[in-house]
Amino acid sequence: MAAxxxxxxxxxxxxTSAGTVRAVDGITYSVNHGETVAIVGESGCGKSVSALSIxxxxxxxxxxxxxxxxxxxxxxxxxxxxxxxxKVRGRRIAMVFQEPMTSLNPVLTIGRxxxxxxxHHLGMGREASNARAVExxxxxxxxxxxxxxxxxPHHLSGxxxxxxxxxxxxxxxxxxxxxxxxxxxxxxxxxxxxLELMRDLSKRLGVALIIITHNLGVxxxxxDRVNVMYAGKIIEQGSALQIYHQPSxxxxxxxxxxxxxxxxxxxxxxxxxxxxxxxxxxxxxxxxFQPRCRxxxxxxxxxxxPLETVSEGHVSACWRRDDLGxxxxxxx
Amino acid sequence: MYAYIIKRLILMxxxxxxxxxxxxxxMRLVPGDVCExxxxxDGAFVDPEAIEICRQNLGLNDPVYVQFGQVIWGYLTFxxxxxxxxxxxxxxxxxxxxxxxxxxxxxxxxxxxxxxxxLGTISAIKQDxxxxxxxxxxxxxxxxxxxxxxxxxxxxxxxxTTQAWFGDPWMPPIVYVSPFEDLAGNLSQLIWPAVATGYRxxxxxxxxxxxxxxxxxxxxxxxxxxxxxxxxRVIINRHALKNAMLPVVxxxxxxxxxxxxxxxxxxxxxxxxGLGKLFVESVETSDFTMVQQxxxxxxxxxxxxxxxxxxxxxxxxxRIRYA
Numbered sequence: 024m025a026a027x028x029x030x031x032x033x034x035x036x037x038x039t040s041a042g043t044v045r046a047v048d049g050i051t052y053s054v055n056h057g058e059t060v061a062i063v064g065e066s067g068c069g070k071s072v073s074a075l076s077i078x079x080x081x082x083x084x085x086x087x088x089x090x091x092x093x094x095x096x097x098x099x100x101x102x103x104x105x106x107x108x109x110k111v112r113g114r115r116i117a118m119v120f121q122e123p124m125t126s127l128n129p130v131l132t133i134g135r136x137x138x139x140x141x142x143h144h145l146g147m148g149r150e151a152s153n154a155r156a157v158e159x160x161x162x163x164x165x166x167x168x169x170x171x172x173x174x175x176p177h178h179l180s181g182x183x184x185x186x187x188x189x190x191x192x193x194x195x196x197x198x199x200x201x202x203x204x205x206x207x208x209x210x211x212x213x214x215x216x217x218l219e220l221m222r223d224l225s226k227r228l229g230v231a232l233i234i235i236t237h238n239l240g241v242x243x244x245x246x247d248r249v250n251v252m253y254a255g256k257i258i259e260q261g262s263a264l265q266i267y268h269q270p271s272x273x274x275x276x277x278x279x280x281x282x283x284x285x286x287x288x289x290x291x292x293x294x295x296x297x298x299x300x301x302x303x304x305x306x307x308x309x310x311x312f313q314p315r316c317r318x319x320x321x322x323x324x325x326x327x328x329p330l331e332t333v334s335e336g337h338v339s340a341c342w343r344r345d346d347l348g349x350x351x352x353x354x355x
Numbered sequence: 356m357y358a359y360i361i362k363r364l365i366l367m368x369x370x371x372x373x374x375x376x377x378x379x380x381x382m383r384l385v386p387g388d389v390c391e392x393x394x395x396x397d398g399a400f401v402d403p404e405a406i407e408i409c410r411q412n413l414g415l416n417d418p419v420y421v422q423f424g425q426v427i428w429g430y431l432t433f434x435x436x437x438x439x440x441x442x443x444x445x446x447x448x449x450x451x452x453x454x455x456x457x458x459x460x461x462x463x464x465x466x467x468x469x470x471x472x473x474l475g476t477i478s479a480i481k482q483d484x485x486x487x488x489x490x491x492x493x494x495x496x497x498x499x500x501x502x503x504x505x506x507x508x509x510x511x512x513x514x515x516t517t518q519a520w521f522g523d524p525w526m527p528p529i530v531y532v533s534p535f536e537d538l539a540g541n542l543s544q545l546i547w548p549a550v551a552t553g554y555r556x557x558x559x560x561x562x563x564x565x566x567x568x569x570x571x572x573x574x575x576x577x578x579x580x581x582x583x584x585x586x587x588r589v590i591i592n593r594h595a596l597k598n599a600m601l602p603v604v605x606x607x608x609x610x611x612x613x614x615x616x617x618x619x620x621x622x623x624x625x626x627x628x629g630l631g632k633l634f635v636e637s638v639e640t641s642d643f644t645m646v647q648q649x650x651x652x653x654x655x656x657x658x659x660x661x662x663x664x665x666x667x668x669x670x671x672x673x674r675i676r677y678a
Contacts, residue, residue, distance in 0.1 A: 078582055080578060080581055080582060082573075108584075109584040109585075109586070110584065111584070112581070112582055112583060112584030113582060113583035113584035113585075114584055117582070117583075118579075118582040120575060120578070120579060120582075122575055125574065125575040125576065126575040126576055126578070126579045127576055127579065128576040128579070128580070128594050128598070129576070129598070129672065129673070129674055130597050130598055130671065130672055130673060130674075131593070131594070131597075139583070139585065139589070139593070140583045140584070140585075143583070143584065143585055143586075143589070144584060175673045175674070177673070177674045188579075191579075191583070
């Protein structure tokens with residue numbers, strides 16, 4: 024399988040009055056054709072910024088991609104002109120955003136918001152694009168699609184709106200869809216529906232998917248490969264199985280332990296990760312997770328651990344990944 | 356929707372009644388009346404009996420509730436009465452000037468819209484560049500400059516440039532002609548006061564357009580539109596401007612009502628026989644009936660503009676529904 028998207032040493036920074044925020048600090052990963060890749064991490068770890076960087080949607084000022092490469096199907100994304108990147112956005116790489124409540128324009132009809140992409144990218148006429156919009160709404164499981172075209176976002180529930188967002192993302196048959204916390208704002212029952220729908224459609228249409236989430240449960244069920252991010256860096260990378268069964272970074276382990284699970288005794292307490300994520304304007308010399316890490320040793324505060332292989336296709340950035348592998352798992 | 360419109364129209368009646376009471380009472384709180392000013396205004400001795408007779412004739416000695424009853428009865432029968440000062444028919448007097456004032460108000464609003472929306476939009480898109488600074492300076496200047504001063508400058512400018520270019524100085528005509536008779540003549544008179552007041556009033560709206568648009572451009576749905584690969588022009592026109600227009604529309608609505616009766620000095624500068632001038636003269640002469648009807652005219656326009664703005668809201672934002 025060939026990689027359709029390769030991100031190499033991507034660095035995105037925000038220049039604020041409080042200092043330079045290294046929101047994304049040298050991440051490298053790739054996405055293969057038709058594959059689902061997850062990016063997992065706490066709020067503010069740079070996962071959304073890394074996604075927005077792919078489509079060059081970082082508001083500038085204050086933000087900018089300052090280094091690295093993004094290659095998509097032979098295109099050097101960071102070197103494209105504004106007109107060229109617009110041909111990629113929505114046409115070849117589409118996005119689904121976190122907040123379906125605010126991500127749809129409240130004063131335009133659902134139909135208009137669907138057809139404008141079709142008209143713009145595919146040059147469809149009014150009738151053809153309306154017909155396609157109806158088809159798309161049907162595809163994402165919205166009942167009575169013809170009538171919905173004339174409705175406004177506030178007529179729809181949150182789950183329905185997210186379906187509309189997905190329909191919008193699918194409309195031009197892109198090769199890649201980036202879903203930034205697509206289910207965070209939704210009810211739990213709806214979350215599963217939306218994720219099933221996305222997985223279904225991506226498998227059926229062969230669309231690659233990047234799912235950004237803070238929920239490792241989502242990852243386990245829907246992703247092929249996982250990138251765990253902390254403080255702007257990828258600190259562990261591997262297949263979903265590897266991450267789930269052999270977490271090799273204390274942070275990944277912490278994330279797993281902080282999720283309630285049905286297969287644990289009911290009395291078992293949740294084990295949260297203590298402390299707060301670090302201030303990205305003032306990172307110390309060592310591992311960014313060290314102040315919160317219960318396995319930290321002196322070296323952790325002095326040198327940043329590099330990503331090193333744990334097993335085939337599984338890397339982790341922890342000085343103690345080898346000698347702590349077993350202990351960490353026992354601790355869970 | 357129709358039920359809402361009818362409800363709103365009916366609700367206007369108590370508002371107008373309240374305004375009528377207020378104006379009626381306020382006018383009578385001011386010491387002196389039209390008879391004193393007419394006869395003793397210049398300080399000469401006047402037989403108090405003559406003043407008394409004058410009051411008797413104008414009905415100023417009637418009990419207040421009778422006088423008020425007459426005003427209200429006048430509204431019900433569409434008879435605005437006669438001026439206490441000149442004795443002329445008020446409907447006629449206002450009618451003479453209303454056409455001009457309404458036209459200036461319309462044109463000034465149009466000028467303001469044509470300046471404010473494009474400039475505010477450019478300023479927001481080019482935030483913190485020299486274009487933005489130029490626009491902001493231009494609009495601050497509009498707020499700082501009194502429109503009568505701008506009016507004087509315009510007239511002077513016209514005189515000087517026409518003399519320099521054509522040899523003969525040219526000034527806008529002084530006599531009003533209806534636009535239906537002589538459009539060119541009409542416009543050559545009224546375009547200047549419209550520009551002078553429209554510029555000032557565009558300043559507030561430009562700044563409002565800029566700031567609301569900046570806010571809207573940070574909304575999630577604008578990011579969605581960008582992620583769709585739409586052209587920046589489409590994003591601004593289709594996705595952002597309609598959302599940003601609500602507060603701007605409110606400003607235009609309120610300012611329009613003000614323009615009908617509030618252009619006192621500008622009318623003076625351009626020698627226009629408008630409602631503002633009539634207003635001031637009537638207050639000076641304590642012409643109770645005329646002031647009453649002029650204020651009520653402005654109130655009616657104000658209430659109506661507010662109503663219109665509310666309807667525009669519903670059109671601009673489908674989330675707003677009236678029932």
